[in-house]
Amino acid sequence: MASAMDEDKVMEFLGRVVTDAGAAVAGLCTSLGDRLGLYTAMAGAGPLTSAQLAEKTGLTERYVREWLAAQVAGEYVVYDGDRDGYLLPDEHAAVLADPSAPTYAAGFLTMMQALYGSEDALMEAFRTGEGVGWEEHSAALFAGTAKFFRPGYTGALVSEWLPAMNGTTAKLERGGEVADIGCGFGYSTMLMAQAYPKSHFHGFDFHQPSIDAARQIAQEQGLADRVSFDVATAQDFPGDGYDLVTFFDCLHDMGDPGRALAHAQQALAEDGSCMIVEPNVSADVTENINPIGRAVVSASVAVCLPSALAQHGPQTLGNHAGEAAMRDLADGAGLHHWKLAAESPVNRVYAASR
Ligand SMILES: C[S@@+](CC[C@H](N)C(=O)[O-])C[C@H]1O[C@@H](n2cnc3c(N)ncnc32)[C@H](O)[C@@H]1O
The missing domain is CATH 3.40.50.150 (Vaccinia Virus protein VP39)
Structure with missing residues (x-):
């Protein structure tokens, strides 16, 4: 007789696969941020609004705002609701913003x-x-x-x-x-x-x-x-x-x-x-x-x-x-x-x- 499946293990593994799928989709946004210079523009800049970041990068504000929302969801970027500002912490910039840095990992x-x-x-x-x-x-x-x-x-x-x-x-x-x-x-x-x-x-x-x-x-x-x-x-x-x-x-x-x-x-x-x-x-x-x-x-x-x-x-x-x-x-x-x-x-x- 087949043994009963452990439902908790199924749900635990389902969570794991959903996490991985989230990371896979988010990876596209990381690549966009890397190739469009969004991380580089945010590095060391302090909190920026989506309009400021769009102006700095010459990109369209509506797309930039959507990208920032995804970055907040992934905890790559921190959102300050009082100032409507998006911050790339220095520690994250070290990993995402400078391709010549030994800690760069967006490539x-x-x-x-x-x-x-x-x-x-x-x-x-x-x-x-x-x-x-x-x-x-x-x-x-x-x-x-x-x-x-x-x-x-x-x-x-x-x-x-x-x-x-x-x-x-x-x-x-x-x-x-x-x-x-x-x-x-x-x-x-x-x-x-x-x-x-x-x-x-x-x-x-x-x-x-x-x-x-x-x-x-x-x-x-x-x-x-x-x-x-x-x-x-x-x-x-x-x-x-x-x-x-x-x-x-x-x-x-x-x-x-x-x-x-x-x-x-x-x-x-x-x-x-x-x-x-x-x-x-x-x-x-x-x-x-x-x-x-x-x-x-x-x-x-x-x-x-x-x-x-x-x-x-x-x-x-x-x-x-x-x-x-x-x-x-x-x-x-x-x-x-x-x-x-x-x-x-x-x-x-x-x-x-x-
Ligand atoms: C994974 S990449 C590594 C490239 C580079 N060494 C680096 O570390 O960034 C593998 C490289 O090996 C080259 N390659 C593969 N087979 C080769 C062969 N038989 N002769 C010469 N180059 C080869 C590919 O064109 C490619 O550039």
Whole structure:
């Protein structure tokens, strides 16, 4: 006989799903606030009326008022009824208003536009087993991915991750050569270039629009003298004698990450190393039951696994293959020395060398 359902548990879980659905819809409003400059305009401005915010942003007051009501409902913005003022607390501005801040977290929402847009293609891929290539998603994925990862790199790449790569910072201070593979918009490349003006940084990605964006940002940041960005796959990027070859949140997206690592190994200077940055999630699915694990593994369903499948290689890792799988691949590529160099809530950073 079937056991009776626990009605309290049903209602509790229903509440959970309603909360999640609310967050999913509210995410669109967060993305609108991010992309329309509403959070930036509210940051440090004190309480503003909807008319003042509309004037400051050049947007339509009626839409802005509706958006503010949603922000109050989500407790992102505080409403003062006596003054009809809407306040973005400084602590919330630190997370929503400045894409260059290490605590900025609104970039993820830009990705959502692309991922929901890919839902039909993903349904078809589930049925056929074919991939959905990185380039098949809409442009919001490329910009959103860059915005999502940038704060974590800003907060730790130069201050913690590079110093944890044995001897690398001394080489970069003297003047070294670095290849950043799967660089996307190149924020990782440019952060390193800002810190080490005597070195040269070469960003490679197989996605032309990302390389175009990276070149433009490098120009705007005045870094064009020491960074270059070119279209190349991880398996055939040019150059050799690199002191450092980096893979930021991209190795698991590849169909043949082993060949990418083998190519990197051959391109290293004798005492060079690879920095492999991967999401901080576990191969044990029960260890990912937390907000970051949930977001990252869900992104694997929508982007990482389909990307690897579209490359028709021997591997379909997903983004939570775990350290042992990565270490095996590196070992097979001739990178026999391996260590966990650093860790953040979002990333694990591995150092691999011959
Ligand atoms: C998740 S994004 C990460 C981008 C960037 N490294 C970052 O951290 O913001 C993965 C990147 O890997 C690139 N990529 C995937 N497979 C590749 C391959 N086989 N060769 C070169 N680039 C590849 C994609 O074009 C994309 O820019």
